[in-house]
Amino acid sequence: MYPTLESMGINSFENIEKYTLRYEGGFDVLKIYYRREKGSLLPKSKKFKFGRATRTVLADGGQQQYREISEPSLVVLRAVDELGRLLGQEFEDKQTKEDLLKELDHLERVVANKISELKEKIEKLS
Template sequence: MYPNLTGLGIHDPKQIERYSLRQEAHKDVLKIYFHKQKGELFAKSVKFKYPRQIKNVLVDGGTHQYREVTEINRNLTLVIDELNTITRPAKRKETDLKEKILLDLRHLEKVVSSKIHEIEADLEKLK
């Protein structure tokens, strides 16, 4: 189901929690973090380094000037696509956040309404 991750030696992609990607010199460093297992102090992680692809790009056609440009390795993009399908059920996270905000808003409405009634009752006592 995840051929690129399997190619990296990751046989149980469901254990992946998150990943990070950074650039060091002419390499991209991918670090994959796994869910912490019972009894472990720290979650396990693995690190992979991918050399960046170097291309010469024409900057000025009149003077035929080229500039060296680096870009992400194609294999790494395939791995990241697979990781995104595992780690980013973004719709669910957004709806969870939306539900939390709505619950907080409803609670705030109740608190404000209750306080308004309390203040109105105090005003009635002053009459």
């Protein structure tokens, strides 16, 4: 039914709520969110990182210049296709202003937490 998702260790398809796909640090990051009961010990999400395939192509202009391009992994493309079928939606590689603001807010929280963690470590060394 969903062989790619199963190969990734995903088996509770009925609990999948949504997913996100973003490009971060040279990797495609697929994050799958689950519906969970309050107090559940199961994770609310799972994150998967996929490397990108790079290839060299001849650039236009007749100058014999080459450039490298990166492409998403076939596994992530198949996983997104299966998630789209599972959730009854088609993934659009289009970000809205709201999506970007949410991503920026998330990044700010992650960086603030990391800075706080490093300051605590430094404090312990003093």
